[in-house]
Amino acid sequence: MGRLFWKFFIFFWLAQTTTVIGVGVAMWLKSPERDQQHAAMFAPQSPAFFVASAASTLRHGGHEALRSLLQEQCREPVPPVFAVDENNHELLGRPVSVEMLEQANRLMGSQKNGGLAEKITADDGHTYLLFAPSFAHPYPDDRWEHNPPDGHQGPPPRGMFPPLMPLLAGWLVSLIFAALLAWYFSKPIRKLRVAFEAVANGNLDERLEPVMGKRRDELADLGRDFDSMVYRLQQLMDGQKRVLHDISHELRSPLARLQAAIGLARQQPERIEDSMARIEREAVRMDTLVSELLTLSRLEAGMAGKLNEDVDLNELLSNVMEDARFEAEASGCRIEFEEHSRAIVRGNAELLHRAVENVVRNAVKHSPVGGLVTIRMQKNDAQTICICVSDEGTGVLETDIQSIFEPFFRSDEMKNSDGHGLGLAISRRVVNSHQGSIYANNRSSEGLCVTITLPVKPSA
Amino acid sequence: MSTHMMKTKVLLVDDDVELAEMLRVYLEREGFEVKAVHDGETGIAEALHGHHDIAVLDVMMSGKSGIDVLVKIRANGSMPVLMLTAKGDDADRIVGLELGADDYVPKPCTPRELTARIRAILRRSSGAESSSSTSPITVGALSIWPEQRCVKWAGRSLELTSTEFNLLEALARSAGRVVSKSELSEQALGRSLARFDRSIDVHISSIRRKLEPLPDGRSRIQAVFNKGYQLIKE
Numbered sequence: 001m002g003r004l005f006w007k008f009f010i011f012f013w014l015a016q017t018t019t020v021i022g023v024g025v026a027m028w029l030k031s032p033e034r035d036q037q038h039a040a041m042f043a044p045q046s047p048a049f050f051v052a053s054a055a056s057t058l059r060h061g062g063h064e065a066l067r068s069l070l071q072e073q074c075r076e077p078v079p080p081v082f083a084v085d086e087n088n089h090e091l092l093g094r095p096v097s098v099e100m101l102e103q104a105n106r107l108m109g110s111q112k113n114g115g116l117a118e119k120i121t122a123d124d125g126h127t128y129l130l131f132a133p134s135f136a137h138p139y140p141d142d143r144w145e146h147n148p149p150d151g152h153q154g155p156p157p158r159g160m161f162p163p164l165m166p167l168l169a170g171w172l173v174s175l176i177f178a179a180l181l182a183w184y185f186s187k188p189i190r191k192l193r194v195a196f197e198a199v200a201n202g203n204l205d206e207r208l209e210p211v212m213g214k215r216r217d218e219l220a221d222l223g224r225d226f227d228s229m230v231y232r233l234q235q236l237m238d239g240q241k242r243v244l245h246d247i248s249h250e251l252r253s254p255l256a257r258l259q260a261a262i263g264l265a266r267q268q269p270e271r272i273e274d275s276m277a278r279i280e281r282e283a284v285r286m287d288t289l290v291s292e293l294l295t296l297s298r299l300e301a302g303m304a305g306k307l308n309e310d311v312d313l314n315e316l317l318s319n320v321m322e323d324a325r326f327e328a329e330a331s332g333c334r335i336e337f338e339e340h341s342r343a344i345v346r347g348n349a350e351l352l353h354r355a356v357e358n359v360v361r362n363a364v365k366h367s368p369v370g371g372l373v374t375i376r377m378q379k380n381d382a383q384t385i386c387i388c389v390s391d392e393g394t395g396v397l398e399t400d401i402q403s404i405f406e407p408f409f410r411s412d413e414m415k416n417s418d419g420h421g422l423g424l425a426i427s428r429r430v431v432n433s434h435q436g437s438i439y440a441n442n443r444s445s446e447g448l449c450v451t452i453t454l455p456v457k458p459s460a
Numbered sequence: 461m462s463t464h465m466m467k468t469k470v471l472l473v474d475d476d477v478e479l480a481e482m483l484r485v486y487l488e489r490e491g492f493e494v495k496a497v498h499d500g501e502t503g504i505a506e507a508l509h510g511h512h513d514i515a516v517l518d519v520m521m522s523g524k525s526g527i528d529v530l531v532k533i534r535a536n537g538s539m540p541v542l543m544l545t546a547k548g549d550d551a552d553r554i555v556g557l558e559l560g561a562d563d564y565v566p567k568p569c570t571p572r573e574l575t576a577r578i579r580a581i582l583r584r585s586s587g588a589e590s591s592s593s594t595s596p597i598t599v600g601a602l603s604i605w606p607e608q609r610c611v612k613w614a615g616r617s618l619e620l621t622s623t624e625f626n627l628l629e630a631l632a633r634s635a636g637r638v639v640s641k642s643e644l645s646e647q648a649l650g651r652s653l654a655r656f657d658r659s660i661d662v663h664i665s666s667i668r669r670k671l672e673p674l675p676d677g678r679s680r681i682q683a684v685f686n687k688g689y690q691l692i693k694e
Contacts, residue, residue, distance in 0.1 A: 252546060253476055256568035260482035263571030267489055278482070 005186040013178030020170045047079040047132030048115035054081045054130050055118045062123040067091055082133065085126040104131035188212060188219040195226060204234040239300045246408060247293055250420055251286060258282045292422040295354070296407060299429035307434065310457060311349045313385065314342050317377060320353060324360045324373075332369040335360070340378035343385040346457045347434040355430035358423035359389045359438075359450045366393035366448065384436075385456050390449035395442040404440055427452070467493040468582060471512035473503035473529055474544065475521040486571040492578070500524020504532045507539065514540045514578055518567070519552045527555060534560040538621050540581045544569070550658075557662040562623040563649055564659070580650025585609070585622035599635040600694040602671075602680075604628065613671065623648055624667050627660070628691075631681065636693030638684045664689055 050073065058066040066083060070092055073081065082100070083091035090096050107117035108129065117131035191211045198206040207230070208223035215223075258279060265275035298305075321337050328335045345352065363373045371392035379385050396404055396411060403409045407425040431438045436454035443449050470492045474480040480496040487494045495510060497503050500523050507515050507529060515533060517526035526543060533539055543556040543564040553564050562581050565574055596603040601614040606629055611618045620628065626648035631639055641660050645653035653660070661683075668679045674692060682690050 249546070252568055253479070256476070257479045257482065259568050259570050260479055260486065264482055264486055267486055267571070278478075 002186060002190060004189060005182050008182035008185050009178050012181050013174060016174035016178055017171065020167075020174055024167065024170075047081070050079055050081045051118055051130050051132050052115055054083065055120050058083070058120050058122050058128060058130065063091065063126070063128070066122070066128075079132050081130060083128045083130050085128050091128065100131075100133045103133060104129055107131060185219075188215065188223065192219075192223065192226065195230075199230055199233070204230055204237060206230060236301050239297055247290070250289055250293075250408065254282045254286045254289070289420050289422075292420060292426065296422055296426050296429065299351075299426065299433060302433075305348050305351065307347045309347065309349050311345045311347055311352055312342075313345055313352075313377065313387070313454075314339060316349065316353055317356065317375060317387070320357045320360055321375065323357065324364055327361065328364050328367075328373065331364060331367065333364060333367040333371040333373060335364070335373045335375065338374065338376040338378075340376065341385065343377070343379065343454075344457045345385070345434065345454050347454075348430075351430045352434065352454075355427040356387065356389075356452065358427045359452065362423055363389050363391035363393075363448070363450070367391045368393060371447075379456070380453065383455055383458075384453050387452045387454075388449055389452075390443055390447060392445075392447040395446065395448045396440065398442065401440055401442070405438065424450075467491060468514070469493045469495065469510070469512045470578060471503070471506050471510060471515040472496045473498075473500070473506075473515065473521070473526065474518040475499060475523075476518070483571060483574065487575065487578075490575050500526070500529050503529045507533045508536055512539070514542060514582055516542045516544065516574070516578065517561075518544045519556060520546060527552075527559065530556060530559050530561055534621075538619065540585045540622050542574075542577055542581055544574075554658065554662055557659055558666065560621045560624075560666065562621055563651075577651070581622065584626045584648065584650055597629070597632045599632050599691060602628075602632065604632050618670055620667065620670065623663055624670075627663055628667055631689060631691040635691045638687045638690045640688035644688065660689075 054066060054069060057069050061069075063083075070081060070083060074092070080094075082094065082096060082104075084096055084101065084104070085091070088096065088101065104117050108119055108131075117129065119127060119129050121127045188211075191208060195206045195208050195211075207227050209227050212220045212223040261275045261278040261282065265272050265279070268275075317337060317339075321335060325335055360373065360375065367373055373392075374388070374390050376388045376390075377385065400409070400411065404411075405424050405428040406421075408421045409425075410421040428438050431452055431454065434454055436452060438450065438452045440448055440450045468491075470487055472480055472483060472487070472494055474483070474496070475498050477498055480498060484494045484496045495506060495512065497506055500521055503515075503517065503526075504524065506512065515529070517529050519526040530541055530543065533541055538560075541561045543553070543561045544567045545552040545556060545564045546567060553566075556564055562585075563577055565577050596605045596612075598604075603612045604610075604625075609622070609625055611620055611625065611628065627644055630644055630647040642653045644660050645651060645657070648663070649659065664681055664683075668681055671680050673679055674694075678692075680692050682692060684690055
C-alpha cells in the first residue's frame with residue numbers, strides 16, 4: 001500500500017466519520033422531544049391511552065360500562081384512570097385526594113394536557129372528569145411516568161450516551177468504505193507506476209488495457225493513452241532496429257568490395273587508378289544507401305515533414321521527366337509523357353517528386369535498349385488522379401508483385417545493380433502518407449506498369 | 461612442396477560478382493588458380509567435379525546458400541572449406557563449423573586475411589611435413605597416421621575433416637595431458653585464438669560424436685575448465 005492509498009483512506013474515512021458523528025449528534029439532540037410526544041400520544045400502554053379508552057367507553061357504553069372497565073383495569077398492572085363526577089365522587093368509590101383533583105383540573109385547563117384528562121357528560125346525566133394522575137398510583141416503577149407539560153425533568157432516562165453498537169457498526173462500515181474507495185483510486189495508479197517502470201526498463205510490450213479492465217473513467221483514459229504512447233514508441237523502436245539491422249547488412253557488401261579494392265591497390269600499385277575508381281564508386285554507393293535509409297526510416301516513423309503545400313502535379317512530372325531523360329538516353333531508351341488532365345495535390349512537393357522519380361527511374365532501369373517508358377497522368381474521377389508509369393522490360397514474377405515495394409527487395413537479375421531496393425519502398429511510404437495508393441501489375445504485352453493514385457485537392 | 465609444379469586450385473563461391481572478381485584477381489596474383497562462381501548450384505557442381513583444393517563459400521547467397529553447398533561437399537568428402545560469414549552473426553558461424561567447415565572468415569575482411577586463412581588451412585591439410593616416424597601415433601584403440609592423414613578406431617577408419625584431424629592429432633601427441641585451447645588453435649587452425657572464439661569447442665564436439673565414449677560413458681576428450689582439452693589415455 002502506497003502513500004496515496006493511505007492519504008485517500010484517511011481523508012475519506014475522516015470525512016465519513018465526521019459526517020456520521022455530526023448526523024448522529026444532531027439526531028440524538030433532536031430525538032427526546034419527538035420521543036416524548038410519541039410516547040404520550042401513541043404508546044398503547046401510556047396513561048393517555050387508558051384515559052382515551054375510558055372516555056370512549058363512557059361516551060358509547062355509559063357509566064356502567066366504564067365502571068366495569070375500570071374495575072377490570074384495577075386488577076391489571078396498568079396506570080389507574082380515575083373517573084370523578086361533578087360532586088367529586090369517584091365512580092368506583094376510590095379515594096381521590098385534593099391534590100389529584102387539583103392536578104386533574106389544571107390538566108383540563110391547559111391546552112397541552114397530552115390526553116391525560118378528559119371531561120365527558122355520560123348517559124346518567126353526570127359529568128365525569130376522567131384523568132390519570134401522575135403520582136400516587138400503585139405502581140412504583142416509572143415506566144409510564146411522563147414529563148409534566150412544563151418539562152422541568154430531563155430527557156427520558158435512555159442512558160447518557162447514544163447507543164454504542166450502531167455507532168461502532170457505522171464506524172466499521174465507514175472504515176471499510178474508505179479503504180475500498182482509497183483502493184479503487186490508488187490501484188490503477190499503482191499499476192501505472194509499474195507499467196512506467198517496465199517501459200523505462202525497455203519492456204515495450206507492457207500494456208495497461210487488460211489491467212484496467214472494464215473501468216471507464218479518467219484513470220482508464222490515462223491507461224489507454226499510456227498504451228498508445230507505448231505502442232507508438234514500440235513502432236519507432238522497431239523501425240529503428242530494423243533500419244539498423246538492414247544498414248549493417250547492406251553496408252557489408254560495399255565494405256567488402258571496398259576492402260577488396262584496397263587490397264588490390266596495395267598488391268598491384270601499377271593498377272592503382274582502376275582500384276581508386278572502384279573505391280570511389282563504393283563510397284558513393286554507401287552514401288546513397290545511407291541517405292535512402294534515412295529517408296525511409298523518417299517516413300516510417302511518420303516524420304515525413306509538412307504535407308500542406310499545393311503541388312502542381314503537371315509541373316512536378318515535367319521536372320521528373322527532364323531529369324530522367326538524361327538517364328534514359330544513356331541507357332538507350334525513350335520517355336513519353338501523356339498529360340490528360342491537370343491536378344493540384346496537397347502534400348510535400350519534395351517527397352512526391354522523389355516518389356515519382358523513383359518509379360520512373362526504376363522503369364528506365366528495367367527498360368531494354370530502344371524501349372519506351374510511358375508516363376500517363378489522368379483523372380480517375382473528381383477526387384483522385386492516377387499516374388501510370390509503364391516500361392517494356394521483362395516485368396516482375398507474379399509472386400513478387402507485392403514484394404517490390406518492400407525495402408531491400410531486388411529481383412534476381414538486379415542483385416548486383418547499383419540500387420538497394422529502397423526506391424520503390426520510399427515511393428510507397430510517400431504515397432501512403434499522402435493518403436494515396438500505389439500498386440504494380442504486369443502489362444498484357446510486356447513490362448511492368450506502376451500506378452500511383454493520389455487524392456486531388458478540391459478545386460473550391 | 462608438391463604444389464610447386466601445380467598451382468593450388470581455389471573455388472570461390474560468392475554471389476557478389478564484383479567482389480568475387482576482385483578477390484579472384486588478388487588471389488591469382490598470390491599464386492593460386494581461382495575459379496569464381498556466383499551461385500550455389502554452380503558452386504556445388506564445381507566443388508564435386510572440379511578437383512579444387514579448397515572451397516571458399518559465402519554464407520549469405522540468395523537461392524542455395526553457402527551452408528547448402530557445404531552440406532553437399534561434406535556429403536562427398538573432406539575437401540577443406542573456408543566460410544565467409546557475416547560479422548557478428550554467430551549463428552551462421554557455429555552452424556558452418558558444426559556442419560564441418562574448417563574455418564571461417566568474417567566478412568567484410570581484407571583480401572590479405574582471406575589469403576592467410578586459405579594458406580593456413582592448406583598447410584594443415586596438405587600433411588606433407590616430413591615426419592620421421594612412419595609408425596602411427598597410438599592412444600588405446602585410436603591410431604593416427606599423420607602422413608597418410610588417416611585415423612583408425614579399432615581398425616575401422618574414421619571420416620574427419622582436416623581441422624578435426626589436426627585437432628585429434630594434436631591431442632593424441634600429448635595424450636593424457638591437457639592441451640590449451642590457444643595451443644590447439646595454433647596447431648589445428650593455424651592461427652591464434654580470437655577472444656570469445658568458440659571454433660575449437662565446436663570442432664571438438666564434432667570429433668566427440670565420431671569417437672566411441674569410454675566404457676563409463678564419459679567422452680574420450682575431456683574439457684578441462686579454463687585450461688583446454690585432454691585426450692584420455694587408457
